[in-house]
Amino acid sequence: MTLMTKHTTCGLALAFCLLAAPAAQAQTLSYGDSGDGAPRAERGDAPKAASRARGSGVRVSPYIEAAQLVSAELSPGDDVLTYSRIAAGVDVSVTGRHTGASASVRVEHYFGWNKGAQDGTVVSGLARGYATVTPGLQIEAGALATRSRIDGSGSAVQGATGSDLTAGEIYSVYAGPTLGTQLGAVRVDGGYRIGYTRIETPDALVTAPGATPVDVFDDSVTHNASLRVGTKAGDVLPVGVGVGAGWNREDISNLDQRVDDRSVRGDVTVPITRDLALVGGVGYEKVEVSSRDALRDGAGNPVRGNDGRLKTDKSAPRRIAYEAEGLIWDAGVLWKPSRRTALEAHVGKRYGSTTYYGSFAYAPSDRSAFNVSVYDTVSGFGGQVNRALAELPADFEANRDLLTGDLTGCVGSSEGGSCLSGALGSVRSSVFRSRGISASWSQQLGRINAGVAAGYERRKFLAAPGTVLAAANGLVDENTWLAAWMNTRIGARGTLSTNAYANWFQNGGGLNGDSTALGASAAYGHSLTSRLSATAAVGIEGVLRDAPLENFWQASGLVGLRYSF
Numbered sequence: 001m002t003l004m005t006k007h008t009t010c011g012l013a014l015a016f017c018l019l020a021a022p023a024a025q026a027q028t029l030s031y032g033d034s035g036d037g038a039p040r041a042e043r044g045d046a047p048k049a050a051s052r053a054r055g056s057g058v059r060v061s062p063y064i065e066a067a068q069l070v071s072a073e074l075s076p077g078d079d080v081l082t083y084s085r086i087a088a089g090v091d092v093s094v095t096g097r098h099t100g101a102s103a104s105v106r107v108e109h110y111f112g113w114n115k116g117a118q119d120g121t122v123v124s125g126l127a128r129g130y131a132t133v134t135p136g137l138q139i140e141a142g143a144l145a146t147r148s149r150i151d152g153s154g155s156a157v158q159g160a161t162g163s164d165l166t167a168g169e170i171y172s173v174y175a176g177p178t179l180g181t182q183l184g185a186v187r188v189d190g191g192y193r194i195g196y197t198r199i200e201t202p203d204a205l206v207t208a209p210g211a212t213p214v215d216v217f218d219d220s221v222t223h224n225a226s227l228r229v230g231t232k233a234g235d236v237l238p239v240g241v242g243v244g245a246g247w248n249r250e251d252i253s254n255l256d257q258r259v260d261d262r263s264v265r266g267d268v269t270v271p272i273t274r275d276l277a278l279v280g281g282v283g284y285e286k287v288e289v290s291s292r293d294a295l296r297d298g299a300g301n302p303v304r305g306n307d308g309r310l311k312t313d314k315s316a317p318r319r320i321a322y323e324a325e326g327l328i329w330d331a332g333v334l335w336k337p338s339r340r341t342a343l344e345a346h347v348g349k350r351y352g353s354t355t356y357y358g359s360f361a362y363a364p365s366d367r368s369a370f371n372v373s374v375y376d377t378v379s380g381f382g383g384q385v386n387r388a389l390a391e392l393p394a395d396f397e398a399n400r401d402l403l404t405g406d407l408t409g410c411v412g413s414s415e416g417g418s419c420l421s422g423a424l425g426s427v428r429s430s431v432f433r434s435r436g437i438s439a440s441w442s443q444q445l446g447r448i449n450a451g452v453a454a455g456y457e458r459r460k461f462l463a464a465p466g467t468v469l470a471a472a473n474g475l476v477d478e479n480t481w482l483a484a485w486m487n488t489r490i491g492a493r494g495t496l497s498t499n500a501y502a503n504w505f506q507n508g509g510g511l512n513g514d515s516t517a518l519g520a521s522a523a524y525g526h527s528l529t530s531r532l533s534a535t536a537a538v539g540i541e542g543v544l545r546d547a548p549l550e551n552f553w554q555a556s557g558l559v560g561l562r563y564s565f
Helices: 009-020 381-390
Strands: 057-075 080-095 099-112 120-134 137-150 166-183 186-200 219-231 240-252 257-271 276-291 319-338 341-350 353-365 368-379 397-400 407-412 431-445 448-462 476-490 494-506 515-527 532-545 552-564
Touching: 099 397, 120 166, 120 397, 120 407, 137 381, 137 407, 166 381, 186 381, 219 381, 240 381, 257 319, 257 368, 276 341, 368 381, 407 448, 407 476, 407 494, 515 552
Parallel strands: none
Antiparallel strands: 057 080, 057 552, 080 099, 099 120, 120 137, 137 166, 166 186, 186 219, 219 240, 240 257, 257 276, 276 319, 319 341, 341 353, 353 368, 368 431, 397 407, 431 448, 448 476, 476 494, 494 515, 515 532, 532 552
16 A cells, blocks of 8 residues: 655645635625635624634744654555655744734654555645735635545545545635725625635546546636625615625646636515514526547547646537526524624526525533535536635644654634635546535533534536537536544643544446544644653554445554644
8 A cells, every 4th residue: 555645846846835825714705705605695794712812923833753653454455564754844833913814834754664565755834814905905814734544436536545435635716905995874785705726646547457537637727706796774775785796717737628607686675673684686697618529539538638637629519518598586583693703595597497505503601612504516526626725714722643744734823723624525527516405513611622513515517418428417426424523631741632423425427335434533643752752652543445445444543742842
């Protein structure tokens, strides 16, 4: 098995971006565009638990590590591999009146001791940030570098390291301005961001000898823009009114796929009580998904490059995979009984059918938070990851695997833990309509910090007839995931940390069936001096799969030292 991935130029370049990216502050666009094209109702600030009381300033926590790691395959084989690992990382937090940043970046190198234990370098990190240019105008940015293992079913398995799982490094970055200003009685909100997402794998995924490779997402560029002008209820009229427009586009390298979504709409907010309001909107939208076919040989078979990916026939005409044009509408309710509680729920018509979306935020104290989000989007893998990255909380602490140091996909925050797990669940290249729900809870109780997050996402793929992707049209992948973490202090010098995750992936394409990924780990750390600490960790992980793929189980252990500067 291969525990690490090869060093890449893209990884080191993104590591620099992660260190440089400032951390974004959550913005509320009243009936604007959240980046996925979904309108958001005028609701004011969502409730948040108070941020960690650290005031303005800069906190930089660099460290170096040395560790010895052993991994024992329990099933289907019995390989035991040993690695030495050195790592360097930094956690950054910046808070100020006009800027803010959170970042966690780590670079590590593995030295294999025996046959099958390969050397390699891994870059991982997460960053969000903002900088105020003028009052009301900010520049926001974010970046992600993480490692996944791509299963034969087409799912991306966080953390697992089975020998028949293809290593994949996922990179995503975005940046752009946001505007929020008051011009007399008129409120103007807007924003634009450009994003880029890439998966680096050795080649296209081959599920079995002689089988047709799975067309894994390569890279894409996304553009998201929105603008809304409106007035609050009581400022000009008894009701709030507004008009806005949104644009969402994604260009995917695989077969030149494209998502183009444009909309305009008007909306009304009708106060019922001081805490409750009814909202509604109507508008026009045009959504188009298109692609080109693969290059064909003399026998009509699709041609693949040296990397196993399908080659695009640039001379072929663009073909429509999906289009919806016409009236869109939605109606909903806004409820905000206190600064700690807010509910937003909508039902309407979009993408040619019924749509549901909304959110709920509850922060009963400064040490706990609960958040729920329901969404409905049309995008590719890159657009979905970029959207999830942009919606992470601004003030966070990255959760990392206790043995490998990889990002787990979730972060802890005083605003509630949030996860990328749903966006990373499936790596097919085809565009899809995604409907899902995610929820998170975080709690600080004395010396204990804990959190749990869960979600469900359903992706229905959209592909043009007459192209090599046509077989994917209408297929549905479903991903249900669960993550939990806990950290606590033991005495004056000790800490105990635990992580656990589960992913249930139902594959609609018949690519070796469904899969279930499970994992749990625990680590004990002990401070030897004010800067030097020792760690011991153990963990177990497994992937349960339908035939012909075999189930995989692996146990790991680690001992190491960390020096913090």
